[in-house]
Amino acid sequence: MQYTEIMVRYGELSTKGKNRRSFIDSLGHNVRKALHAFPALKVHANRDRLHIVLNGEDAQGVMERLRLVFGIQNFSPSIQVERDMDAVYQAAVEMVQAQYQPGMTFKVNTRRSDHHFEYDTNEINDMVGGQILDHVEGIKVQMKQPDIVIRVEVRLNGIFLSSETIQGAGGLPVGTAGKGMLMLSGGIDSPVAGYLGMKRGVDMEMVHFFSPPYTSEQALAKAKQLASTLASYSGSVQFIQVPFTEIQEEIKEKVPEGYLMTVQRRLMMRLMDAITRKRHGKAIFNGESLGQVASQTMDSMIAINDVTTLPVLRPVISMDKTEIIKVAEDIDTYDLSIMPFEDCCTIFAPPAPKTHPKLDRSRAYEERIDVEGLMQRALDGIQITEIKPGEDYLNAQADVFAELL
Numbered sequence: 127m128q129y130t131e132i133m134v135r136y137g138e139l140s141t142k143g144k145n146r147r148s149f150i151d152s153l154g155h156n157v158r159k160a161l162h163a164f165p166a167l168k169v170h171a172n173r174d175r176l177h178i179v180l181n182g183e184d185a186q187g188v189m190e191r192l193r194l195v196f197g198i199q200n201f202s203p204s205i206q207v208e209r210d211m212d213a214v215y216q217a218a219v220e221m222v223q224a225q226y227q228p229g230m231t232f233k234v235n236t237r238r239s240d241h242h243f244e245y246d247t248n249e250i251n252d253m254v255g256g257q258i259l260d261h262v263e264g265i266k267v268q269m270k271q272p273d274i275v276i277r278v279e280v281r282l283n284g285i286f287l288s289s290e291t292i293q294g295a296g297g298l299p300v301g302t303a304g305k306g307m308l309m310l311s312g313g314i315d316s317p318v319a320g321y322l323g324m325k326r327g328v329d330m331e332m333v334h335f336f337s338p339p340y341t342s343e344q345a346l347a348k349a350k351q352l353a354s355t356l357a358s359y360s361g362s363v364q365f366i367q368v369p370f371t372e373i374q375e376e377i378k379e380k381v382p383e384g385y386l387m388t389v390q391r392r393l394m395m396r397l398m399d400a401i402t403r404k405r406h407g408k409a410i411f412n413g414e415s416l417g418q419v420a421s422q423t424m425d426s427m428i429a430i431n432d433v434t435t436l437p438v439l440r441p442v443i444s445m446d447k448t449e450i451i452k453v454a455e456d457i458d459t460y461d462l463s464i465m466p467f468e469d470c471c472t473i474f475a476p477p478a479p480k481t482h483p484k485l486d487r488s489r490a491y492e493e494r495i496d497v498e499g500l501m502q503r504a505l506d507g508i509q510i511t512e513i514k515p516g517e518d519y520l521n522a523q524a525d526v527f528a529e530l531l
């Protein structure tokens with residue numbers, strides 16, 4: 127089938143009243159960005175639908191990228207023919223033949239936006255259906271739940287035929303919710319949290335705390351690789367790496383063991399607050415799931431959230447681990463996440479962290495360290511990289527190791 131166009135149906139954004147235009151413009155922008163590797167195609171983001179005119183570009187390749195763009199309910203590859211019934215017959219028969227298996231049923235479903243066309247919808251249904259019956263041996267018409275539906279749309283600029291409907295990614299166009307900051311570890315949960323936030327329209331930047339030499343270059347590369355996987359949903363992401371070694375060492379020296387984890391998390395959260403404000407983000411996202419580990423109880427959240435007034439959003443808060451893993455597998459982050467590189471929290475984790483830390487004690491223990499100086503030095507050491515889909519950080523790392531050997 128030589129498709130000429132992909133017809134895209136909007137997702138939830140079609141209910142957004144007067145914001146509709148800006149949602150559609152954002153989606154158009156995101157679709158163009160996702161399809162920049164296909165220079166000949168043209169994207170028309172109209173009020174009711176978005177049309178991608180292929181101009182000879184490969185429909186399969188385009189549809190693979192399109193599946194990752196949030197704000198799309200579904201889409202159909204279609205063929206444009208002249209406003210001439212013989213051309214319609216030929217395309218319709220070909221479309222059925224491409225899918226037909228013995229015993230299948232079909233129907234034709236016509237819409238006209240041009241009401242001056244010489245035939246009405248019933249006539250077109252009958253005429254096209256008749257041709258299909260004549261040319262496809264053994265096929266039968268069925269009105270209720272046929273195996274194949276041929277949609278014919280008569281427009282002023284031509285007649286469009288389509289049959290397949292492919293599920294889109296759903297959600298809202300990335301960027302329409304504003305900017306957010308994801309705390310991205312190398313674990314399973316935070317990439318899923320990032321994906322879910324992006325799905326609701328958040329333009330997500332990724333912040334990763336690392337503690338060399340306690341954490342390896344590979345752990346950092348793994349976090350970047352995860353960021354690259356998530357970048358498939360937005361075109362690119364900013365990856366912000368924050369040196370955390372000095373803070374962890376100082377806390378380990380000065381804070382009682384039971385509060386090590388809580389005070390470390392307070393410092394992480396303080397840094398998140400500072401970075402988010404500086405970069406005009408509106409909220410902090412993390413991968414906490416209630417009750418999963420000691421730092422993820424409501425008491426811990428009270429003790430840690432204490433240092434910021436920004437919203438801390440936790441998309442996976444009420445998901446079971448198995449549910450989170452299912453999403454991680456679907457979005458291709460799971461295999462990366464389970465690679466065994468230690469991250470900074472694992473290494474400095476006390477054997478028995480308090481599951482119910484007290485707020486006043488958390489504050490008091492934190493006062494034993496030089497919060498301001500430590501934060502300033504961490505912020506001064508930040509490095510920011512723009513990460514795109516399909517980049518390879520893990521193997522680049524392997525090459526470096528190979529050279530060292």
Ligand code: ATP
Pocket residue numbers: 308309310311312313314315316317333334335336411412413414418419421469470471
């Ligand atoms: P994950 O699987 O996302 O690592 P987890 O179950 O291992 O989560 P924790 O290690 O307690 O839980 O981390 C809770 C959340 O804190 C993470 O989901 C992530 O958002 C954030 N976080 C933890 N470590 C880091 C890090 N090194 N850099 C950035 N954020 C982190």
Ligand code: MG
Pocket residue numbers: 311312313314469471
């Ligand atoms: Mg973790």
